[in-house]
Amino acid sequence: MKVGFIGTGSMGGLLIDAFLSSGGLLAGDVIASNRSRQKLDRLAQLHPGITLAENNRETAAGSDIVFLCVKPLEFKALTDEIGDCLGSGQIVVSITSPVQIHHLERVLPSKIAKIIPSITHSVFSGTSLCVLGSRLDDHDRELLLGLMSHIGNPVEISESHTRISSDFSSCGPAFLSLFLERWIEAAAAATGIDRRLAGILAGEMLLGTGRLLTEGEFTPGELQERVAVPGGITAEALSLLRYSLDGVFERLIDTTHRKYDEDLAKLDALFGQSGQASE
Structure with a gap:
């Protein structure tokens, strides 16, 4: 199984480190791309054997599961870039809370999930929040939750509780x-x-x-x-x-939710949606 990571900054890099250190993945399982070649080179020095893709399209096309580890307002440009490289059998995972399942299901042909990780995964602890899209079957669910269980405790939640759950597990x-x-x-x-x-x-x-x-x-x-x-x-x-x-x-809750709602409104505008999943 090939697992791709688009974006190897703070959280993308942490996930790669945690999966490899825990034995959840082997170096040969990992494909990574990032705008900064220096970050990729440092990653390769830490984990010899991982594949450094030339671009995001290469990562998307070569992965069975691809984690999108970019900032919320970069998602629309990224999905435009990689959309035609993806197929219906692949799983795309957003790690960004304001990006909704319906945003990605509308523009990508793949199975969609949202998993919010935590810095505590660097010591194989804490909770990862898992929201599974409608296209995933039982095998996909077991695959994703099994992978996340190597670095923490995966918990399925309702997408409507993503923000408040993240206040505890991630923030x-x-x-x-x-x-x-x-x-x-x-x-x-x-x-x-x-x-x-x-x-x-x-x-x-x-x-x-x-x-x-x-x-x-x-x-x-x-x-x-x-x-x-x-x-x-x-x-x-x-x-x-x-x-x-x-x-x-x-x-505190008012502050985190207000910022979340601001980001969500911007994403709805970028994806051309009013906050409701398309039929």
């Missing part, structure tokens, strides 16, 4: 990292604790908390109740956090 590592960064800086300033030590403590705490929520059958509320003794230090600090964070997450 979440950055949000939590900001929280920890501010906490570590404040701790170092107040107590003199070594920042590296605080970072290790915070990272191990986050790892353990994740396992409690995914394997220990705790809900977030139950975990707070278990840790916070009434009248104790944790309980008092939680009261402060609840007061200080009042409304923050509502504004």
Whole structure:
């Protein structure tokens, strides 16, 4: 099976690294193209044996599965470029949340899926969000989910929940990292604790908390109740956090959804659609 990657920037490169490092793919399985030849050359140095295509059309034509790893507003130009190189038996995967299944099904003959990855896949962890188009059959589903399972936990979702799900799985590592960064800086300033030590403590705490929520059958509320003794230090600090964070997450969701809706409107215009799938 040949798997192509059009775009080998931040996330495209991460996916190639993760698939090859995990054993999900072999170097000989991978075809890649990118506007920057330097990025392709660096990729080939890291992973000898992958095929560097001369252009995107070569990647599209030579792949059984092709991941489109470009920015949202570059999709229409890319689909115009590669559309006649694709066939009905190939699977095209968008990794960009605002690009809709119906956008791609309208202009490409292939089977279409959307998979939103996470930076956590670089350590074979986290969730990939999977939206499968109407043309995929059970074999295609097993193929894609099996491939993604090498680098994380693939979860099928409704396309209407792509944005809010991405807030947790894809954007979440950055949000939590900001929280920890501010906490570590404040701790170092107040107590003199070594920042590296605080970072290790915070990272191990986050790892353990994740396992409690995914394997220990705790809900977030139950975990707070278990840790916070009434009248104790944790309980008092939680009261402060609840007061200080009042409304923050509502504004966060509003911000991410507003940007998503702006991108979606631009994509609807580019693809000549009003947001509804064509009959």
